[in-house]
Amino acid sequence: MAQWDRLRQLPIAYRQQLHELYDRDALPMDVRHYLAPWIEKQEWQRAARDHAFAMVLFQVLLENLDIQHSRFVQEESFLLQHNIRRYKQNFQRYVDDPCALATTILWFLEKEKEILDSAELAEKVQLLQVEPEAMETSSQQDLERKLAGLRNEVQCMEHTIICLEEQQDEFDFKFQTQKLEAVVDEARKKEQIKALQLLVNKLNNCRKSTLSGLNDILDRIQDIIDVLVKKELVEWQRRQQKACIGAPDNVCLDQLEKWFSCVAVCLFQVWEFLTKLEELVGKVSYENDPVKAQNPTLQKRVDTLLRDLLKSSFVVETQPSMPQGKGSLVLRTNVQFSVKARLLVKFPELNHSMKVDVSMDKEAPQIKGYRRFNVLGTKIKALNMAESTNGGMVADFRHLTLKEQKSGGGGKGVSDISLSVTEELHIIYFNTVFELKGFSVELQASTLPVVIISNSSQQQSAWASVLWFNMLSQDPKDVMFFANTPAATWPQFGEMLSWQFLSATKRGLDDTQLEMIANKLFGKKPNYDSCTVPWSKFTKENTPDTFWVWFDGILMMVKTYLEDLWRDGLIMGFVTKGKEKSLLKKKKRGTFLLRFSESVIGGITFSWVEITVTGEPDVKTVQPFTKVDLSQIPFHEIIRNYQILEAENVPENPLLYLYPDTPKDKAFGKYYTEKSGEDSPYIKYIKTKLVFVSKENTLEARSPMPSDMAQGEGLEPMNGLCGEAAEQDGDLYPLTPPLESYDPDPMMNGSVEDPEPPQDLLMYLNNPNLFDNDLLQDDQSLPDFSLQGFNCLLPQSCGSFP
Secondary structure, three states, X not given: OOHHHHHHOOOHHHHHHXXXXXXXXXXXXXXXXXXXXXXXXXOHHHHOOOHHHHHHHHHHHHHHHHHHHHHHHHOOOHHHHHHHHHHHHHHXXXXXXXXXXXXXXXXXXXXXXXXXXXXXXXXXXXXXXXXXXXXXXXXHHHHHHHHHHHHHHHHHHHHHHHHHHHHHHHHHHHHHHHHHOOOOOHHHHHHHHHHHHHHHHHHHHHHHHHHHHHHHXXXXXXXXXXXXXXXXXXXXXXXXXXXXXXXOOOOOOHHHHHHHHHHHHHHHHHHHXXXXXXXXXXXXXXXXXXXXXXXXXXXXXXXXXXXXXXXXHEEEEEEEEOOOOOOOOEEEOOOOEEEEEEEOOOOHHHOOOOEEEEEEOOOOOOEOOEOOEEEEEOOEEEOEOOOOOOOOEEEEEEEEEEEEOOOOOEOOOOEOOOOOHHHOOEOEEEEEEEEEOOEEEEEEEEOOOXXXXXXXXHHHHHHHHHHHHHHHOOOOOOOOHHHHOOOEEHHHHHHHHHHHHHHHHOOOOOHHHHHHHHHHHHOOOOOOOOOEEOHHHHHOOOOOOOHHHHHHHHHHHHHHHHHHHHHOOOOOEOOOHHHHHHHHXXXXXXXXXXXXXXXXXXXXXXXXXXXXXXXXXXXEEOOOEOHHHHOOOOHHHHHHHOOEOOOOOOOEOOOOEEOOOEEHHHHHHHHOXXXXXXXXXXXXXXXXXXXXXXXXXXXXXEOOOOHHHHHOOOOOOXXXXXXXXXXXXXXXXXXXXXXXEOOOOOOOOOOOOOOOOOOOEEEEOOOHHHOOOOXXXXXXXXXXXXXXXXXXXXXXXXXXXX
């Protein structure tokens, strides 16, 4: 969707921000609206630098305005005709400087993007069901006030230096004039000396005052740098850590860049003031000159502050990631990855002048078996503003690869600590040199620890390590983290799990869903806040089906096949069977809910409530559907077409109301295909099945599914006549050839005993998932299972029973 169309659909609060943005004449909203498609397709960033290209866009803009004017003439829109004519006249002022117009339009587009980003962030926060934080905290407002005060003091100091130079020039002129004059009169000579002494005293006081003012400015700068480096930057780094594992945190660096750049500019101005004082002292000095005594100390202090600020300003804006990776910070050998470094101190004169080079593991830990890697590809790039969407000074490395060193590895380490490949952490470094106005300092930035794999099968385990490290570690360079892995508290762990769904589907986990997961991990408790999850419980216990494998299997299934249903809140998902049963038994017949399987990796099932002949509620459940089923038929079509047939009844869909009481077609209707029945595009995948179930004996007549069935051929769906024919006298008689035994699903826990008297049930399942092993069952709060001990008839066509 075009950016302008997205803006027009925002909530009213954000549309008000848009109105305030365009409450000026630089770019009228009418022009932005009527020329929106054209404006958004142009390369305004290039035009801001290229005069010839900007002139072309300027001429095309005027032509588009003429076209709009002609259109309004035809439509007899008098007011719009007038406005467009006036706007075109106003734009004529850019005829000599079209780059300024390009810069203006680019600025408006970036501000629009900020409004969209803030709206999206607010939506994500709302989905997490937490109170949205103010976009600008009180501490940030206080920092803005301090920076405004600093800029004002620096401007005043600039004026003070000018006045000081004027006073010195006055003294120097009068002093040199007196030297040239041969004054004989002693009284007049004394008066001249007295006047010069007054000027010297005044100059001395002015120098002392200037030095004191410079000290005060440096105190202010020291205070601001402490806030920037020790608070704001640290908080941003923590937000970036969390954002890497799915948190909806704002990691935009524009505000930090503005603050860092402001302080750097002020420091360089103080640097220039001190240089000016040195120059003035070189012209006029005297005994006990305060500048000679204090200037070196002030200069050293400025150098220290500049180094601290600049070294902290070089950061990794975008952490390493592969194009098709599971997430950032998981890299694979010989597969390209990208990473972006950024300098938060923005000086346009340094554009393309600072070279950044990439290196790997400068101080690798001495661990037995610890691998070493070489970085290959374009390892040197210049910091520039062209590769940044917001004009920041960045070095965007897009084609790097890692290759393991064949020799000089970590086999001779002094430590006996042993880490698995996916617990090994590595750091990528970026180095450059900042040089400006005679000041030079070496800068280094480093990534968060990355996990390096050599096979795609390691990716799931590697991502688990990335999640654990960035959830818990406060030290972004702790490559020994997994040598003594800390446990996670349940609040930390639950929040991280919710982030996985939020980042993948834009909908996180609610408290009820998290409670089910906690129940699975810790058992039933009144409160889980004091519970902890060890690293081993997360990803090592019950190998290969660890907790993380189970959870990630669900996440991948939802992201691939069920994202829309999940985002719309139609899937309850994480709910125990006991809870499911208690919820459904209180509802009317046909109420159903969707939940994830606790025993089948990447499985989803549905359960519904029936009413027995005695009037008691009875919860039924089907075997879980997996990606094998969902890749053939969308889940909403399975729910739509699911049917059962009890003896002597017409087929019916038992799924009537999505819990708590939403009619099924109202809940899922917008996802249905227009065609149904034999016209459905999924009919070629439909498998038909006749099942007779009793407590003592279970028989099954199933449809043939040879390869041509996938082509839409073979057995037609059964109808009521087939059911009646098959049921003769309430029994299914064995047919020749001999019956085949049914092998139960090894993932399931076995058969279930029905507490009710055995009732023969003829089920018609027009559903692909239930062809082989997914059968209707009574829910007894047990794991998903397949009915055991039933026999299967060889394929028979409807009506062909003897």
